[in-house]
Amino acid sequence: MNEYTRGNFKAGFKTLLSTKLRSFWTMLGIIIGVASVITVIGIGSGIKQQVSHQIQHLGRDVIVIRPGELHGSTGLDALSGLNVSGALSSKDVNVVKNVDGVSSVAPISISVAKITRDKIPYNNNLLIGTNGDLPGLLNQSIAYGSFFTYEDEGSKAAVLGDKVAKRIFDEELPLGRTFYYNGQEFIVRGILNEMNTTPLTEQADFNDAIFIQDQVAQELSKNTAPIYQILARPEDPKQYKAVAEKIQNSLYKSHGYQNNFKVITGGKDYDSNGTVLSLLTQMIAGVASISLLVGGVGIMNVMYVSVAERLHEIGIRRAIGATNKQIVSQFVTEASIISLVGGVLGVILAFFINILLRIFSDLKPVMSIELIVLAIFISIIIGIIFGSFPAIKAARKNPIDALRS
Template sequence: MKILVKNHFENATQALRANRGRTFLTIVGVAIGIASITMVLSLTGGFNHLFGDNSNQSSTPVAIVKSGNQKAVPNLLTESDNTTTVNTLTETDARDIGKIANTKAAPIAFLHAELRAREGKVDIQNAALIGSTESLKDVANLQIATGQFINDIGGVVVGQQLSVDLFGTERSIGNVIYIRNQPLTVVGVLKNIENQASYLDVNFNNAAIIPLSVIKKFTQGTPQIQQIIVTTKDHKNLNSVIKSADDILKKNHDSDKNYRIVSGEEINEKKSNVARFLSIILTVIGIISLLIGGIGVMNVMLVNVAERQREVGVRRAVGATGWDIINQFLIEAAIIGFLGGILGYGLGLAGAYIASLYLPLTPYIYWQTAVLSIGLSIIIGVISGVYPAARATRRDPIESLRY
């Protein structure tokens, strides 16, 4: 049996070498489909891994109180819920939640305004202006490169990239930023954050943070708080903290459930849904490409069968069974699928890493991805070779010898 399999393998490789150009193009067809699937799975894994860990960047558990009680619906046209949610949270809510034992709470109030300096300006599409309290430094794990963090007196803390964009330097302490013609002095610059993606929907490298008391001056005395970030010291206490926060909010809002409290995987549910939606679409495209590659394999095998009718006739005449003929052609198809899978997997990984240069994530490689990619290509190859192989055995051996 081993000798027979070895003989089939040698015959298959010889036949494929005899038509190198045709074989190579067929392998490339399979590789394109496998590369698409590999790239999608790797980038999706990196996306999920990034945001799955993002809400746990600190050593303490996190919960987020969000304005409005409507669950976010995945929308590819918006980056966050902040643009569509009615702001129902107040300073009192953040202050009362912060009084829970072993808990810190920081409100987040976004203000859409252009940031100007003498050296230049940054529009609202390229920078985030945030009103918050001193607690934000701890709950968001922010580190100061130079200067200090905000306090109730005033001042503004900027990200390193925003500092460079506005002042041309990372050392901008003492410089003045104008927000709606109101001057604010830079009192601190944040350390650069390598992982720019944030479960708070903020890129702190391009953010300006001012005290909540200051941002009220731009919103008629009432800060537009979109969310309150809550942290506690122990994961075991998170559920009890959430319950206490819920009780406080019910009391403050007269039992009007115009807020949501999310934690764990719920924090990044919208991003995960978008990633899942995109991965499904791209995977379908990859599967279609792979099926086209499979049709290419079938076409090549049909041509091989037509060109090798005399060879088939000779083998049948000397005692080869129909299964022997089928196995030989199936091995050829499997070899094409295997080589296409290896090439496609390599191209897919290369494509994923090239794409990651322009994305705030690193492809995450699962061993299952390699097994799935290569295994699927072999299966497609074998399935595509079944019909041509079966067709090779249908012709009468004597008639085949006339070719």
């Protein structure tokens, strides 16, 4: 920064302080603009971060095997209905388990069941058949009790999702309590911690699900509970792609060279969510930046008034030898100080909005340094652009005309 601009800076701040109220109203446009842009983008990236947490929760290295065609996979009823052609079976679970380099495999079969507890019926419960590898694959921890293991094969043990425990049983910790499904008595072995994600499907809330042995589920539903998907994890995460390919080949062979299944790698589903979200964020941010533009126009207005008001001063400065450039730079500096201070205040406002959102809503907006710097930078640019029109007008004045005013 050279001597001259530093002088302008000081003078600009002085002007700002001498007309506090007007400067504040001028800044308001920029303040609102910056705050809304930062908040909107912050909310967007906050949601994105939450989603990516979910993906991480599922584990990036988990290979998902799904039936090739899952008709009418909209809604829970469809999942339980006849129109689901389950191409995967328990046999496939064993095939996958025997593939080289697979460390753990868990099937997920979904059925909707009526259960009774103390002769009170409860309808529409999500019943998930799986095995002991599931918590490990989902990175899911157990709040109380334990998950069933391979040794429990065939036993009528059940693990409850967080919500089910509260819904069906009248106590917080129904460990050891029993319920009936299809005439069979099940004992509650464990309760899961709340999953902050619904990792596998959009419709099935795992917090509201009852987990039982897949084998038992198949028996009781007379093999009508379709395996919705099989999760597998490779021993070495680096071998992820190779293992996925091996699974593909083995299943292909065991399915009699029919390609009626899909091996999904790397949480592709979530990536597309991310794209939609960032498009949406961009759109709203675009709308919000219009208010920044309006703020800029406000600055331009005030600078025009300021130029008209200080025409005499401009005349004096011209008379004692200020060049056009120096006059322009004085007014541009002043405008950019207004927008800079406005930008900083906008960031502070956004910060408070962020805190309020975190307290009063589920949104967790993210304020990144890059975003803040960018917002302030853009507001300075706006100040420079909208400040230069009045400044150029000021500088073009004939010195004697300016002096006479």
